[in-house]
Amino acid sequence: MHSIKDVANLAGVGVGTVSRVINNIGSVKPVTRNKVIEAIRELNYVPNQVARNFKMQRSYLVSLLLPSIFNQFFSELAYHIEDELDRNGYQLLLCNSGGKPEKELYYLDMLKQNKVAGIIGITYNDIEEYIHTDIPIVSIDRHFSKQITCVTSDNFEGGRIALKELVKAGANNVAFIGGATSINSETRNRKKGFIHEAEAMGIPYVVYEEPDPIADDIAFIKRFLKKYPEVNGVFAITDMLAAKYIEIAKRSGLRVPEDVKVIGYDGIQDHEYFHPVLSTIRQPVEQMARKAVQLLLKKIEGESVEHEDFIIAVEYWQGETT
C-alpha cells in the first residue's frame, strides 16, 4: 500500500504539496498539480482515512444506539438515518443494546474510546449520569437533561387522536395498554394524551401497564382481557402490541372491530400485511430520522444548537380495526 510519501517522491514534490492537491486546499501550480495527479493515478494511491482521522483527532463515525435493529420501527429509522448520514459524508455504527442498561453503558464507553463523532441514542434506562460525555448526542423519544437534544413524534397529540378515533368508531369504554417505560421517555405522553382527552370527553377509561419491556406479552394481554372484559376500545402503545392484542382477543372470541376497536402507534411499514389492517397513529419516521441527523451534525460541527425538543406531527391512518 502506497503512502503519500511515495506519491511525493514519484512526482518529485514534497508531501505537503501532495496533501494540498488531495484536499484541494491552498494554491498549487497547475503543472505541479498535474504531476501529482499523474503520480496518484500511477501508484493507485488512496488516502489513508485512518491516518487522517488520527491526525485530525476526529472521525466521521456516528453511532446509532438502540435496543434492537430487529424491530420494524427502529430498522426503518436506521435506514433513513444511514441515508442522511451518508449524504453528509458520515458513516453509521450500529449498536444493539438489547435495552439493557449495562450494555448501553458498555457501548457508551466503547464509543468514547473510539472517538465517534456523535451518537444518536434510543434508550429507555436510567443512565442519566453516565451519558454526559463530551460527545455530541441526540436522543430519540427520550428527554434527558439540558445538553441533549431530543427528537420525538407528537406523542401527546397521538394519544388524543387515538382516543377520539376510538370514540368516533363507537367505543365508549376504552383502555390504554403498554409497557410503563422510563419516566423520561416521551412515549409516556401517548398515555397522557389519551387520558387527557378521555377525561375531557368524559369517556370511562382504564390503563393497564407493566414494566417495559413486557416480559410475556401474551400472558399480559390475557390478564388484561380477563380483568376488563367490558372494554370495547383499545389503544396499544405500539403496533406490535396492537397486533398481538388482536390475535389473542380474536382467539378468545372477540370480533375486531365489531366487539372491540383497536388503534396502534408507529405505522410500521408492513402494516398492510397484518390482517385485519391495523388502524394506527403514524410517526413520520423519515422526517424524524433526518431531523435527528441534522441536529447532530450541527452539534458536531460546533454550531450551538439552541436546546429544544423537536416534536414532529403524527397522522392517523385508518385501517380495518376501528
Place this chain on the structure above:
Amino acid sequence: MHSIKDVANLAGVGVGTVSRVINNIGSVKPVTRNKVIEAIRELNYVPNQVARNFKMQRSYLVSLLLPSIFNQFFSELAYHIEDELDRNGYQLLLCNSGGKPEKELYYLDMLKQNKVAGIIGITYNDIEEYIHTDIPIVSIDRHFSKQITCVTSDNFEGGRIALKELVKAGANNVAFIGGATSINSETRNRKKGFIHEAEAMGIPYVVYEEPDPIADDIAFIKRFLKKYPEVNGVFAITDMLAAKYIEIAKRSGLRVPEDVKVIGYDGIQDHEYFHPVLSTIRQPVEQMARKAVQLLLKKIEGESVEHEDFIIAVEYWQGETT
C-alpha cells in the same frame, strides 16, 4: 483529554511501561504496575483507540453491505451479525446500498479508504471485477469467484420442500414467482430446486419472473393471475412477495388455501401477524449470521479459510396457507 504521556509522567515511568500495563503484555513489577494504575485512575485516562488503530494499521470495523436494513430478513440478520461481532470485539458499520450497483461500488471504495477489517456483503449486482480488494469478504447468498466465501441457506432443498408441501396440500398445478435475481445469486436455486422436484414428480409447473427488484409487484402479480388462472399452488421467492400475492389473490376472489396454496421463503419474524399465517421455508438466520461472522474473523486473523460455500439447512414452517 489525557494521553499515555501524561500517565507516564504522573506515574514517573516511561510510556512503554504504561503501554505494557494497559495491554497486559510483557512483564512489569507489581509496584510499578500499581503506580501506573493509580495514575490512570487519577487522570481518568482512556486509551485512544483511533491512535491504536492507526499505529497497528488495522481496525475492528466490519461493514455490513446490504440493499436495505429496512427489510425484515436483513434486519434480523444484521441483529445477529452485530451481536456476534461484538462478542469478538468488533464493531458493525452499516451500509445500505439500495441494491444499486454504483452505490455498492461507492461503498466498497469508502470502506477501502477507511481500512475496515472486513466486509459482509449481500449484493445482487455484477460487480465481480471490482470486489477484489485485499479486504477479507464473506458474501451471503451470493457466490463470487474463489476468494470469497459464501454463506447461504439450502435454497435448492428449500425449493424442493416447497414443491412437495404444495403437492401434499393438494396442489397439482404450481407456479414459482419471483424476481429473476443475478445469475450468481444462490437464491436462484430456490427456483431450481422447485423445478427439479416438479419434474421428478411429474407435476405441471410454470415460472413467472421479472428482473429483480420487481418494479411494481402489484402489477406483476395481477399479470400473473390473469395469465395463469389455473394455478392452484404458488411458491413465492420471499415471504413478502407471498404476502402480497395472497393479498391480491384474495381481492380477485381466490380463497387461500382452498383455491390456491401458498408457500413463501425466509420465515421472517413477524410472520405470525400476517393473516392468514404464511406457510414458509425458514432460513436459520441466526446461524447464518454467526457463521458468516466467524468465517470472516478467521480470514481477518489470517487463518486461511479453505474455500468453501457454507450451506445451511432450512426447515418448513406450516402455516395456514397450505
Place this chain on the structure above:
DNA sequence: ACCCCCAGTTAAAACGTTTTCATCCTACAG
C-alpha cells in the same frame, strides 16, 4: 535598480500509540 510581497513550495513537527533495542538491576550459579 531596488525592495517588497505573494504565490508556490518544502522540511519538519505533531497527533498517541506500540514496539524495538539498549541499558540497568538483581539474583543466582560457580
Place this chain on the structure above:
DNA sequence: CTGTAGGATGAAAACGTTTTAACTGGGGGT
C-alpha cells in the same frame, strides 16, 4: 566474589497524514 541470565525499564523510532513555519523566485511598484 565474579559472571551472567534474564526481568524490568525507558528512549526513540515508526505508523501516514495535516499544518506550520521557513524559504524561494519572480513580478510590480517605486
